[in-house]
Amino acid sequence: KAGVTQTPRYLIKTRGQQVTLSCSPISGHRSVSWYQQTPGQGLQFLFEYFSETQRNKGNFPGRFSGRQFSNSRSEMNVSTLELGDSALYLCASSSATSGETQYFGPGTRLLVL
């Protein structure tokens, strides 16, 4: 099976812009979670989608949003970018919503100037 793929891999934006990141889960996986990783804060949970519904949301401002399509692909959007949004954004897929292994994609590295 192909692994989790994320596009783009690298992105440079300026403050105030918005960005959309994409994640394609492993075939058959219906749960997609998004994480932000920074040197200072470590891995932080953003949100989780299962069958096109947001099941859980982390403690991030409303500028961070996401959605999931019927084919389980997911997108994450960040509006009005801030310098502090510079991070590695990881998505992970699993076959269920809890107690299951999460498989991570390679991540999208976002730099906000």
Added chain:
Amino acid sequence: QQPVQSPQAVILREGEDAVINCSSSKALYSVHWYRQKHGEAPVFLMILLKGGEQKGHEKISASFNEKKQQSSLYLTASQPSYSGTYFCGTEKRTGNQFYFGTGTSLTVIP
């Protein structure tokens, strides 16, 4: 709600053993362990679903003490390939939020 890991960093010589601990203030449903090498995505090591459960493969094993809300990862006869940052990930009994621990940097010197 982020689990706390200890130690924060450890340096070993090849062949030495290490224990990494993960503690949560919340009741846990499961504990996952991941290893992340520099510049790479986290890679799954193992998952523990029941209190008291112990799992392992080769020289890496883990235990889960549900009552104490703690998990420990044991690495024996370490190899340089074990180097990386180890994260525990925890799920609560209610809800599906997943929290990663603070991370433990492990360096094995040949």
